[in-house]
Amino acid sequence: MPMSARDRTYRYLLQWLIGGTRGGVNRGRIINALREQPMNANQLGKLLELDYRTIRHHLEALEKHKLLASMGDRYGKMYFVSMELEEHLDVFDEIWVEIGKRLKKEDNE
Numbered sequence: 001m002p003m004s005a006r007d008r009t010y011r012y013l014l015q016w017l018i019g020g021t022r023g024g025v026n027r028g029r030i031i032n033a034l035r036e037q038p039m040n041a042n043q044l045g046k047l048l049e050l051d052y053r054t055i056r057h058h059l060e061a062l063e064k065h066k067l068l069a070s071m072g073d074r075y076g077k078m079y080f081v082s083m084e085l086e087e088h089l090d091v092f093d094e095i096w097v098e099i100g101k102r103l104k105k106e107d108n109e
């Protein structure tokens with residue numbers, strides 16, 4: 001079955017945000033963590049061992065592009081995977097596997 005224009009656009013978005021930008025690996029790690037359970041920025045920072053400001057930057061980018069949704073405000077703001085990303089997790093997983101292969105190859109060089 002051919003891919004719809006919406007699905008193709010979403011694939012390009014994920015490839016750019018996760019696979020094609022400098023912070024893509026950290027964005028992928030954030031998405032994977034939030035697939036397990038909703039968290040706030042502080043919890044994510046501790047779990048992923050990243051600076052709070054770095055986490056906030058990536059959360060803002062992911063939320064702006066509707067990959068994440070949130071509830072609450074300020075420090076208690078909880079983030080979770082958006083319904084739209086839920087519908088495209090197979091695409092995310094494909095991209096994430098390719099990133100893993102690329103990183104492993106780079107480590108071995």
